[in-house]
Amino acid sequence: xxxxxxxxxxxxxxxxxxxxxxxxxxxxxxxxxxxxxxxxxxxxxxxxxxxxxxxxxxxxxxxxxxxxxxxxxxxxxxxxxxxxxxxxxxxxxxxxxxxxxxxxxxxxxxxxxxxxxxxxxxxxxxxxxxxxxxxxxxxxxxxxxxxxxxxxxxxxxxxxxxxxxxxxxxxxxxxxxxxxxxxxxxxxxxxxxxxxxxxxxxxxxxxxxxxxxxxxxxxxxxxxxxxxxxxxxxxxxxxxxxxxxxxxxxxxxxxxxxxxxxxxxxxxxxxxxxxxxxxxxxxxxxxxxxxxxxxxxxxxxxxxxxxxxxxxxxxxxxxxxxxxxxxxxxxxxxxxxxxxxxxxxxxxxxxxxxxxxxxxxxxxxxxxxxxxxxxxxxxxxxxxxxxxxxxxxxxxxxxxxxxxxxxxxxxxxxxxxxxxxxxxxxxxxxxxxxxxxxxxxxxxxxxxxxxxxxxxxxxxxxxxxxxxxxxxxxxxxxxxxxxxxxxxxxxxxxxxxxxxxxxxxxxxxxxxxxxxxxxxxxxxxxxxxxxxxxx
Numbered sequence: 065x066x067x068x069x070x071x072x073x074x075x076x077x078x079x080x081x082x083x084x085x086x087x088x089x090x091x092x093x094x095x096x097x098x099x100x101x102x103x104x105x106x107x108x109x110x111x112x113x114x115x116x117x118x119x120x121x122x123x124x125x126x127x128x129x130x131x132x133x134x135x136x137x138x139x140x141x142x143x144x145x146x147x148x149x150x151x152x153x154x155x156x157x158x159x160x161x162x163x164x165x166x167x168x169x170x171x172x173x174x175x176x177x178x179x180x181x182x183x184x185x186x187x188x189x190x191x192x193x194x195x196x197x198x199x200x201x202x203x204x205x206x207x208x209x210x211x212x213x214x215x216x217x218x219x220x221x222x223x224x225x226x227x228x229x230x231x232x233x234x235x236x237x238x239x240x241x242x243x244x245x246x247x248x249x250x251x252x253x254x255x256x257x258x259x260x261x262x263x264x265x266x267x268x269x270x271x272x273x274x275x276x277x278x279x280x281x282x283x284x285x286x287x288x289x290x291x292x293x294x295x296x297x298x299x300x301x302x303x304x305x306x307x308x309x310x311x312x313x314x315x316x317x318x319x320x321x322x323x324x325x326x327x328x329x330x331x332x333x334x335x336x337x338x339x340x341x342x343x344x345x346x347x348x349x350x351x352x353x354x355x356x357x358x359x360x361x362x363x364x365x366x367x368x369x370x371x372x373x374x375x376x377x378x379x380x381x382x383x384x385x386x387x388x389x390x391x392x393x394x395x396x397x398x399x400x401x402x403x404x405x406x407x408x409x410x411x412x413x414x415x416x417x418x419x420x421x422x423x424x425x426x427x428x429x430x431x432x433x434x435x436x437x438x439x440x441x442x443x444x445x446x447x448x449x450x451x452x453x454x455x456x457x458x459x460x461x462x463x464x465x466x467x468x469x470x471x472x473x474x475x476x477x478x479x480x481x482x483x484x485x486x487x488x489x490x491x492x493x494x495x496x497x498x499x500x501x502x503x504x505x506x507x508x509x510x511x512x513x514x515x516x517x518x519x520x521x522x523x524x525x526x527x528x529x530x531x532x533x534x535x536x537x538x539x540x541x542x543x544x545x546x547x548x549x550x551x552x553x554x555x556x557x558x559x560x561x562x563x564x565x566x567x568x569x570x571x572x573x574x575x576x577x578x579x580x581x582x583x584x585x586x587x588x589x590x591x592x593x594x595x596x597x598x599x
Contacts, residue, residue, distance in 0.1 A: 092237045095148060095353075096308060096352070096356060098308050099152075100345075103346065104157065104164035108126040109129070112451040115458075128374050132378040137151065140353065152181070154286055156288065158187070168200070169197050170204065173201055177206050177207075182232070183230055183241060184205075186198070186211035190253075191253035192253050211244070211245045213247070220258070240278075240283045242268055242271035242286070244268050244288070247264055265297065268304070273303070281358075281361075281362030286308050294341050298341050299339075302334045302335050305356070305358070306328075310343055328368075329342070350371035353372050355369050403457050405585060407589070409423075409589065410587075419496075421502070421595035424451065424502075427579075429441040429442070429502050432572070435544075435579065436472060438505070438542040440506045440541055442485060444498050445498055446498015446554065447466065449465055459577060466572040468546075471567060473566065474565070475564065477558055479540075481562065483523055484558050488555045503595065506524070507524040507593075507596075508521070508596070509522040547567040
């Protein structure tokens with residue numbers, strides 16, 4: 065297989081398929097293996113996506129982990145020996161564990177290269193440590209990383225290094241790849257002033273046209289925009305044959321009742337075709353496995369498969385286990401430090417914490433409020449990255465929940481601006497946006513059926529006597545949040561424009577640990593109705 069890159073010059077404009085078929089002359093079949101949103105989960109995870117301890121893993125109750133992922137991918141390649149196979153990554157390798165905290169892009173490059181990833185899309189979290197760390201990843205990997213709507217011309221560290229499209233050759237067949245990253249990445253990450261994110265749909269259309277002008281009639285979109293947007297792309301951008309996506313951590317499956325849709329999800333495209341859309345959850349718990357066949361005219365005539373669950377039936381690769389043990393040595397003392405005990409599971413899943421009150425949101429917001437002396441705490445649900453099971457709570461688990469090295473920050477804003485911030489927080493629930501506000505010292509209700517900007521109601525704060533009263537829109541309140549949100553991240557521009565901003569720290573995982581210690585070391589998870597969903 066040969067690889068061809070099409071850079072910015074090639075994008076001058078903007079910078080019933082499933083089921084077995086009989087092979088016909090001129091048909092071309094490609095087996096697509098794919099992962100997305102790995103988030104540095106090099107160790108195994110539990111069923112609730114938290115860190116898996118040795119005993120639980122030995123009991124066969126855990127999933128994922130880079131060592132199992134290696135085995136699953138190699139086994140599938142062996143099964144498909146002699147066929148056309150490609151391994152794709154739809155982005156977000158950065159952030160999510162102590163491995164990333166300690167090693168940053170270095171560990172990602174090491175394992176991604178060895179896994180044999182052949183193409184990766186830039187995820188929004190690839191900018192969490194600014195363009196500097198993404199540039200280091202580009203230096204270290206031996207495969208292209210693409211993002212068609214990410215304009216890096218004004219960022220010297222990245223200029224000319226993030227192609228818009230990519231072409232692979234399989235014998236005499238060429239397959240083109242187009243790409244897109246969520247347009248709000250400047251809100252959800254830290255790309256810096258030199259990086260701009262252009263319109264996803266206009267950019268993809270231009271990328272497709274550029275490839276078609278090169279005579280390429282088989283085009284796959286490798287995206288990091290989320291399942292909902294992927295379906296819109298399939299319905300509206302001509303020329304795309306298949307979409308392999310990430311960002312929303314969506315499970316698609318033909319056998320799991322909890323899945324958001326079938327694998328693949330078939331969308332009626334603008335060319336009168338059906339466009340298969342796939343994504344494979346997150347954290348290395350699944351490997352997507354899609355087989356696509358095109359006819360001699362470049363039309364997709366079959367697309368079938370299902371994600372491979374990486375459970376205890378997959379034997380971990382021994383060399384990877386050894387290497388991880390070496391890399392873990394500097395982390396073990398910190399990871400194993402017990403900071404308290406949970407009397408029950410602390411719910412931190414994205415499916416809950418980005419939609420409604422969750423016990424992890426209450427814990428973190430309560431801890432922030434207690435540490436700051438502020439009037440109100442607001443924590444973005446997307447900043448909570450895992451649940452914690454009942455029993456001992458370790459510092460490693462706290463960092464897994466709060467992996468972004470964010471610090472405590474305060475700002476003074478009016479009551480009207482508090483309501484505005486809450487409206488922002490509930491403005492994109494339909495897409496599982498991480499901006500959803502978990503709170504303390506505050507109660508509110510929202511009505512999803514209402515238009516964006518008119519969803520929040522019944523906002524209350526506590527008065528000096530501890531009684532709940534309606535918020536005073538003209539009064540000034542001190543809000544504690546994290547430094548990312550205080551700077552306007554996740555769309556919280558009202559925080560960035562507030563008075564007396566103070567990013568004083570400490571890091572949120574330490575705030576969490578100190579709060580649990582202040583409870584006597586034992587924490588009882590709870591929800592209390594501080595967020596109400598109205599019909």
